[in-house]
Amino acid sequence: MKELLGIERPDAMPSPVAHHEGLVLFKLASWVQASIDAALAPEGLKQRHYSTLSVLRDKGPWAQHAVAAKLRIDKATMVSVINELERRGFVGRERAPEDKRHYKIWVTDEGKTWLSRAEKLITRVEDDLFSPLSTAQRRELLALMNALFRQS
Numbered sequence: 001m002k003e004l005l006g007i008e009r010p011d012a013m014p015s016p017v018a019h020h021e022g023l024v025l026f027k028l029a030s031w032v033q034a035s036i037d038a039a040l041a042p043e044g045l046k047q048r049h050y051s052t053l054s055v056l057r058d059k060g061p062w063a064q065h066a067v068a069a070k071l072r073i074d075k076a077t078m079v080s081v082i083n084e085l086e087r088r089g090f091v092g093r094e095r096a097p098e099d100k101r102h103y104k105i106w107v108t109d110e111g112k113t114w115l116s117r118a119e120k121l122i123t124r125v126e127d128d129l130f131s132p133l134s135t136a137q138r139r140e141l142l143a144l145m146n147a148l149f150r151q152s
Contacts, residue, residue: 007035009129035129039121043114045084048073050118052081053090053111061106063096090114 010031017023036047051071056062068078082105085091090111096102107115130138 007031007038032126032129035125036122039125040118045114045118047122048077048081049085049090050115050122052078052085053107053115053118056091056105057107057112057115061104064093064103064105067105085111088114 010027012018013024013027033047036050040046040050048071052067052073055067055070059067064078064082065075067073068075071078073081082091082093082103086093088110089108091105092108093103093105096104130141133141
């Protein structure tokens with residue numbers, strides 16, 4: 001997969017930078033995002049499109065501004081993400097009946113089909129990126145990273 005994507009595994013961070021969890025995590029996150037974006041690039045989409053569709057699929061129709069807040073995507077970027085997803089027929093969008101200033105968004109059947117394809121691609125990318133870790137280590141890493149988020 002690495003050759004296909006053209007994204008090389010990053011070099012280890014030099015000491016003493018390597019002793020800062022945040023800096024190491026940032027470098028790894030940038031690498032993972034670039035790798036996932038490269039895998040989705042042939043379809044002209046990025047991980048933020050995938051994340052948006054995933055949240056909408058699991059939450060059902062949801063307010064556009066709420067999706068942006070949950071994913072920490074600025075409002076202007078969220079508008080362009082939703083515009084692209086709507087143009088491709090992956091989401092439906094209509095004014096919220098309770099507040100005409102806001103939109104409700106939902107995933108269409110075409111969006112669900114694309115999500116299934118994207119999930120397989122992302123899993124392949126993650127399997128490659130995290131190949132130095134055992135299955136148990138990957139589960140633990142995921143649990144530790146999720147523990148850093150405020151639970152809501």
